[in-house]
Amino acid sequence: MPDGRCDIILRYNIHGSDAPIPVITGPATQAYTVEYDVGDSWLGIRLRPDNGRALWQSRIAQAADTVLRGQDALSLMPGLAALKGGQMTAANLANAVEITMTLNLDHRLIRALDVLHASGGRMRIEKLARFAGCTSRHLNRVFRSNIGLTAKTYAQLVQFNRTLRLIQQEHLPITGAAFEGGYADHAHLTRAFRRFGGFTPSDPPNELSLPVLFS
Amino acid sequence: MKFGYTIIYVADVPNTVAFYETAFGLKRRFIHESDLYAEMETGGTALAFAGNEAAEMNGLAILPNDPASPAAGWEICFVTDDVQGAFERAVSKGCSPVSNPSEKPWGQTVSYVRDMNGCIVEIASPIVQSS
Numbered sequence: 001m002p003d004g005r006c007d008i009i010l011r012y013n014i015h016g017s018d019a020p021i022p023v024i025t026g027p028a029t030q031a032y033t034v035e036y037d038v039g040d041s042w043l044g045i046r047l048r049p050d051n052g053r054a055l056w057q058s059r060i061a062q063a064a065d066t067v068l069r070g071q072d073a074l075s076l077m078p079g080l081a082a083l084k085g086g087q088m089t090a091a092n093l094a095n096a097v098e099i100t101m102t103l104n105l106d107h108r109l110i111r112a113l114d115v116l117h118a119s120g121g122r123m124r125i126e127k128l129a130r131f132a133g134c135t136s137r138h139l140n141r142v143f144r145s146n147i148g149l150t151a152k153t154y155a156q157l158v159q160f161n162r163t164l165r166l167i168q169q170e171h172l173p174i175t176g177a178a179f180e181g182g183y184a185d186h187a188h189l190t191r192a193f194r195r196f197g198g199f200t201p202s203d204p205p206n207e208l209s210l211p212v213l214f215s
Numbered sequence: 216m217k218f219g220y221t222i223i224y225v226a227d228v229p230n231t232v233a234f235y236e237t238a239f240g241l242k243r244r245f246i247h248e249s250d251l252y253a254e255m256e257t258g259g260t261a262l263a264f265a266g267n268e269a270a271e272m273n274g275l276a277i278l279p280n281d282p283a284s285p286a287a288g289w290e291i292c293f294v295t296d297d298v299q300g301a302f303e304r305a306v307s308k309g310c311s312p313v314s315n316p317s318e319k320p321w322g323q324t325v326s327y328v329r330d331m332n333g334c335i336v337e338i339a340s341p342i343v344q345s346s
Contacts, residue, residue: 119285170315180311180329182285 001164002028002196003211004149004157006052006063008077008097009044010088013037020088022073022080026063027052027148029157031198043090045097046211049154050109053146054101060148108132109142112151121158122182125151160196163189165210167201174201220254221291222263224270224277225332228253231264234331238308239293239301262291282311282333290327290335298324301338310336 004027010020014037027049047055055077056063074081079096112132116123128151129136136151143151163181166172172180174189178201183189186201193201225231228246232253235241244261246253251266270277280287295301298316306312310328313335318324324340 118288122285166313170312172312176311179283180313 001161001208001211002030002065002157003049003161004029004147004154005049005211006047006055006148007044008047008055008080008093009042010080010083010093012041012043014039021070022077024055024068024073024076026056026060026066028065029149029153029196030065031196043088043093045090045093047097049147050105050113051101051146052148056148060146061144063148106142106146108134108139109146112139112142116151116155117158120162120182121155121160123155125155128155156192157196159183160192161211164193164197164204164208168204168208168210177201218260220261220263222265223280223291223332223334224267225264225280226267228264228266231330231332234309235262238305238310238330239336240304280332280334282329282331284333286329286333286335290337292337292339294339294341296340298326298338298340302326302328305336305338 006027007023007025009023009025011023012020020043052063053060068076077096079099083092083096109132112128115131116128125136125139129139132139134142140151143149143154147154149157159182163177163183166177166180167174175186178186178189181189183192189201193199197204199205228250232243232246232255235255236243241262242256244254244256251269252263254261254263267277267279278287293301302312302316305328310330312328314325314327316324316326316338321342323342326338328336328338330336
């Protein structure tokens with residue numbers, strides 16, 4: 001399920017060579033399915049949303065729902081190529097990420113993200129900007145240039161993920177989840193679920209993997 | 216200084232008192248004849264309800280609680296040994312479930328509902344102090 005964050009993944013195919021395939025994703029706003037063979041494995045890091053720019057640099061603005069594989073991923077993040085065989089550990093991957101990426105965090109963005117997540121994605125951008133201490137125009141610019149998504153799209157993703165969790169994990173009835181999630185009505189909820197999840201609220205796929213936010 | 220009251224501003228004080236009696240099993244201490252203030256029997260620190268009108272009378276400006284909006288940034292927490300039973304009772308009496316009872320890493324069972332006014336109420340087990 002999409003949550004607006006970028007992934008750096010090393011994929012091992014049981015029938016392939018020893019070298020894993022590097023995969024880098026832009027901030028996701030749409031669900032995708034992964035085809036795999038039994039025995040395949042993945043090792044990956046999901047970045048904080050505000051770190052998208054550190055990975056994609058100026059390309060972040062066009063990176064939404066983009067996936068780079070193999071050589072394309074390596075040219076974005078050459079440090080991945082150095083990890084071979086037994087060096088492919090989570091710690092080494094994290095280390096490579098840390099070396100490659102210069103984090104230049106905007107504290108107003110971090111504050112805005114914290115408030116937005118606390119509100120379940122239901123705070124208007126104008127109000128969010130007041131919490132962050134800037135104008136909504138500036139906040140939108142910071143969202144686009146760091147996360148790669150507009151503030152509104154990111155807020156809608158937070159709202160979608162919380163509501164999906166209310167249905168999947170808390171087993172709330174759909175009308176109750178729509179209300180608590182802040183959707184005006186069933187049609188509004190269904191539109192959001194179709195857009196971000198690719199399914200209707202009453203018919204979710206069997207094996208959904210829910211993104212964990214800020215664990 | 217002593218912590219004396221938690222006062223929640225609500226649209227309808229008598230209805231909220233009745234709701235807290237049926238949903239959470241509390242008892243009322245009194246409802247003022249104006250219907251703008253009431254206290255529950257909660258021991259030394261009173262859980263109280265005041266009418267939204269009382270806020271203006273006190274010179275305050277508040278954002279009224281609203282079940283259709285995100286909850287205000289605070290909660291009250293009731294502690295019981297039977298979290299599951301209390302949670303089910305609250306939901307069957309009109310609370311909206313938000314988070315089913317689940318055990319936290321520190322050993323406490325915790326659940327959340329929203330009351331008739333949209334306020335967050337946590338229902339949790341006591342923290343057992345390790346000896």
